[in-house]
Amino acid sequence: MSDVTLTIDGQLTIVPQGATILQAARRLDKQIPTVCYHPHFTPPSLCRVCVVEVENARVLAPACSRIVENGMRVQTDSARVQRARKGLLEMLDSAVDLSDAPEIQAYANAYGAEPARYGAQIKRRAFPLFDDNPFYIRDYTKCIMCWRCVQACGEDAQYTFAIHRAGRGFDAHIATFENVPLPESTCVYCGNCVQACPSGALKPRREYWLEHGLDLKELARVSQLERREKSGDAK
Amino acid sequence: MELKLITANLGKINPSSIDDYLAHGGYRALQRVCDATETVSFTHDLKAAGLVGRGGAAFSTGLKREMAIRAEPTHPYPAPEWIPERYRYSSSFVVCNADESEPGTFKDRLLLEGDPFCIIEAMTITAFLACATVGFIYLRGEYPLAYERLTHALRVARERGYLGKRILRDDFAFDIEIRRGAGAYICGEETALFESIEGKRGEPRAKPPFPTDKGLFQRPTIINNVETFANIPFITLEGAQAYRRYGTKQSPGTRIVCVSGAAQKPGAYEIEMGTPLRYVIEELAGGLKPERTLQAILIGGAAGVFLKPDEIDVPLAFESLDAIGATFGSGAIVVLDDTAKMWGVLLRLARFFRNESCGKCLPCQIGTQRQLEILERMTQGRSRKLEQTDISPEELRLLRDTGAVMRDASLCGLGQTASNAILSAFDKKLIL
Ligand SMILES: Cc1cc2nc3c(=O)[nH]c(=O)nc-3n(C[C@H](O)[C@H](O)[C@H](O)COP(=O)(O)O)c2cc1C
Ligand code: SF4
Ligand code: SF4
Ligand code: FES
Numbered sequence: 001m002s003d004v005t006l007t008i009d010g011q012l013t014i015v016p017q018g019a020t021i022l023q024a025a026r027r028l029d030k031q032i033p034t035v036c037y038h039p040h041f042t043p044p045s046l047c048r049v050c051v052v053e054v055e056n057a058r059v060l061a062p063a064c065s066r067i068v069e070n071g072m073r074v075q076t077d078s079a080r081v082q083r084a085r086k087g088l089l090e091m092l093d094s095a096v097d098l099s100d101a102p103e104i105q106a107y108a109n110a111y112g113a114e115p116a117r118y119g120a121q122i123k124r125r126a127f128p129l130f131d132d133n134p135f136y137i138r139d140y141t142k143c144i145m146c147w148r149c150v151q152a153c154g155e156d157a158q159y160t161f162a163i164h165r166a167g168r169g170f171d172a173h174i175a176t177f178e179n180v181p182l183p184e185s186t187c188v189y190c191g192n193c194v195q196a197c198p199s200g201a202l203k204p205r206r207e208y209w210l211e212h213g214l215d216l217k218e219l220a221r222v223s224q225l226e227r228r229e230k231s232g233d234a235k
Numbered sequence: 236m237e238l239k240l241i242t243a244n245l246g247k248i249n250p251s252s253i254d255d256y257l258a259h260g261g262y263r264a265l266q267r268v269c270d271a272t273e274t275v276s277f278t279h280d281l282k283a284a285g286l287v288g289r290g291g292a293a294f295s296t297g298l299k300r301e302m303a304i305r306a307e308p309t310h311p312y313p314a315p316e317w318i319p320e321r322y323r324y325s326s327s328f329v330v331c332n333a334d335e336s337e338p339g340t341f342k343d344r345l346l347l348e349g350d351p352f353c354i355i356e357a358m359t360i361t362a363f364l365a366c367a368t369v370g371f372i373y374l375r376g377e378y379p380l381a382y383e384r385l386t387h388a389l390r391v392a393r394e395r396g397y398l399g400k401r402i403l404r405d406d407f408a409f410d411i412e413i414r415r416g417a418g419a420y421i422c423g424e425e426t427a428l429f430e431s432i433e434g435k436r437g438e439p440r441a442k443p444p445f446p447t448d449k450g451l452f453q454r455p456t457i458i459n460n461v462e463t464f465a466n467i468p469f470i471t472l473e474g475a476q477a478y479r480r481y482g483t484k485q486s487p488g489t490r491i492v493c494v495s496g497a498a499q500k501p502g503a504y505e506i507e508m509g510t511p512l513r514y515v516i517e518e519l520a521g522g523l524k525p526e527r528t529l530q531a532i533l534i535g536g537a538a539g540v541f542l543k544p545d546e547i548d549v550p551l552a553f554e555s556l557d558a559i560g561a562t563f564g565s566g567a568i569v570v571l572d573d574t575a576k577m578w579g580v581l582l583r584l585a586r587f588f589r590n591e592s593c594g595k596c597l598p599c600q601i602g603t604q605r606q607l608e609i610l611e612r613m614t615q616g617r618s619r620k621l622e623q624t625d626i627s628p629e630e631l632r633l634l635r636d637t638g639a640v641m642r643d644a645s646l647c648g649l650g651q652t653a654s655n656a657i658l659s660a661f662d663k664k665l666i667l
Contacts, residue, residue: 044595046596047597051644059651062646080643083640084598084639091605092597092601095601095604117629123604170603171594
């Protein structure tokens with residue numbers, strides 16, 4: 001494999017063919033914010049927070065998945081890039097409860113996002129809490145739709161396909177097939193999705209309820225009852 | 236001027252009769268390609284003819300074909316299991332984009348209903364040159380007549396040896412399947428269309444890799460719009476020189492424009508490139524109704540831009556539209572007279588994009604919703620025309636910022652163009 005020469009923020013750099021702009025930039029110690037990207041998964045290129053400006057390109061390019069080309073000239077922090085990132089984080093903050101996503105909040109602060117600009121009368125993500133199994137809760141009000149859980153559940157790790165994407169546009173969301181409760185899905189409770197979730201939308205059940213003031217004894221009782229109900233011997 | 240180059244057969248031949256098509260010069264182009272001793276010249280010729288895609292993006296059709304032919308086969312053989320058996324041995328694919336969902340666009344339908352064999356022939360020519368053995372027509376679900384005629388035409392072509400094994404020579408096999416859309420605008424975007432054919436959710440893929448490298452089933456794929464294909468038999472037969480006799484230097488050939496809205500004779504007209512917009516609206520489409528005045532023209536579909544009445548003399552060619560910041564897009568021309576409620580039009584456009592966003596990427600998923608909300612706030616409780624002072628500068632800036640982020644950062648063309656028309660109405664002061 002041959003190497004590729006490109007310029008990042010005016011700095012000439014040589015990287016192996018097939019590298020992404022993000023990898024090339026990290027070699028130069030340049031920080032590019034990422035949200036949906038996970039090093040072990042296929043980049044879905046959808047949060048767009050990592051966008052950079054490639055010279056002569058019509059639109060910005062996602063650094064996490066764009067492969068470097070010879071002679072490419074990249075700006076990782078131009079005014080256009082900053083405007084896009086600020087706007088994206090603003091939109092995200094205006095739609096999703098980011099209280100459990102400190103990393104994204106930090107980005108939002110760094111880029112000066114002002115989500116309040118969109119006003120109060122706007123549509124936000126709203127879902128009931130799914131507490132339908134003993135292991136983890138699904139609080140999709142906090143979901144940023146990064147797809148990591150779906151990838152972890154499916155082709156990038158577990159090959160179980162218990163959760164999928166459903167709905168379109170603003171109403172796109174993660175769901176089990178036909179919205180069945182998790183115990184009725186193909187879920188094997190491997191926990192890969194919980195590990196991968198960057199926003200706190202998926203959380204171990206115990207952690208969630210402890211955070212919400214339930215004590216351990218009470219929690220154990222509730223889940224035992226549920227388990228018994230599920231196995232059909234609630235005598 | 237009106238010029239019937241690719242619509243010559245419409246209404247003249249029986250679209251169900253292959254003999255009629257043959258009698259009007261049908262399949263001569265395919266015969267020529269199959270008889271040729273070398274085939275590179277056909278693709279060179281297509282490039283030299285200067286034909287660009289009619290689906291919206293206006294990319295050189297010849298270059299696209301060349302790129303696909305030159306693409307490295309990406310899969311080791313035998314191909315992976317997940318590709319259905321009958322598609323595995325096609326080293327590339329030819330796809331006709333007949334999803335036609337751009338608002339105000341109805342030309343592909345007329346071509347498919349009126350001259351289905353022409354599209355089939357064009358796809359077959361392309362398949363021969365690109366060594367594809369399988370092709371797809373992705374047809375808008377709401378076109379039942381086109382479906383019927385295409386199905387019939389495919390069957391007849393198969394019976395007569397123009398599809399299937401040994402087409403005009405011993406070593407050429409090709410067949411076409413129809414896939415019907417289910418009403419999603421986004422499935423007209425080429426990579427979302429591939430996903431749909433593969434049986435997945437209709438969501439665009441990040442580009443690059445481009446379809447010519449990794450398209451349908453990750454194979455090199457040539458995807459063209461119906462109208463683009465309709466030009467191919469002519470260019471194949473007559474050559475680049477003949478084609479360049481029509482149109483302007485930078486936009487050779489013709490274009491089918493779809494006039495709708497407040498014109499007296501709305502409809503599809505094939506015009507020579509470079510024909511002034513005024514001629515199309517006033518002569519071909521019969522002008523406005525008596526005593527009405529022109530308020531605005533939306534050109535290029537929902538993803539296009541508004542033109543002011545004083546821009547009506549622009550020649551309809553890529554370069555001249557480009558010069559005034561407009562696009563030809565899908566060829567849709569929506570005429571709005573003084574009775575049209577501009578705010579209603581803008582709200583409708585915003586609603587269209589909100590409803591049609593696939594929701595994959597963040598800027599468009601949230602941005603199209605916010606864009607609609609901002610416009611709704613602006614218009615709340617107000618009648619047709621707003622005064623400049625009715626809109627707070629902050630709201631307007633928010634709308635522009637939202638639009639800019641969608642344009643710069645969205646994954647596909649839908650989000651990238653979702654704010655174009657709306658912002659152009661503000662820029663041109665059409666609503667203030
Ligand atoms: C949201 C969206 C919708 C599209 N819809 C269509 C369509 O309905 N028909 C079409 O031919 N091209 C459509 N396109 C353009 C295609 O992606 C692609 O550019 C085209 O099929 C290429 O063919 P051409 O080179 O012949 O134009 C659409 C693009 C986008 C972004
Ligand atoms: S639940 Fe978590 S991992 Fe899954 S899409 Fe939402 S934020 Fe991403
Ligand atoms: S721009 Fe819109 S339609 Fe295109 S991928 Fe993003 S969300 Fe989907
Ligand atoms: S991190 Fe690159 S698109 Fe999300």
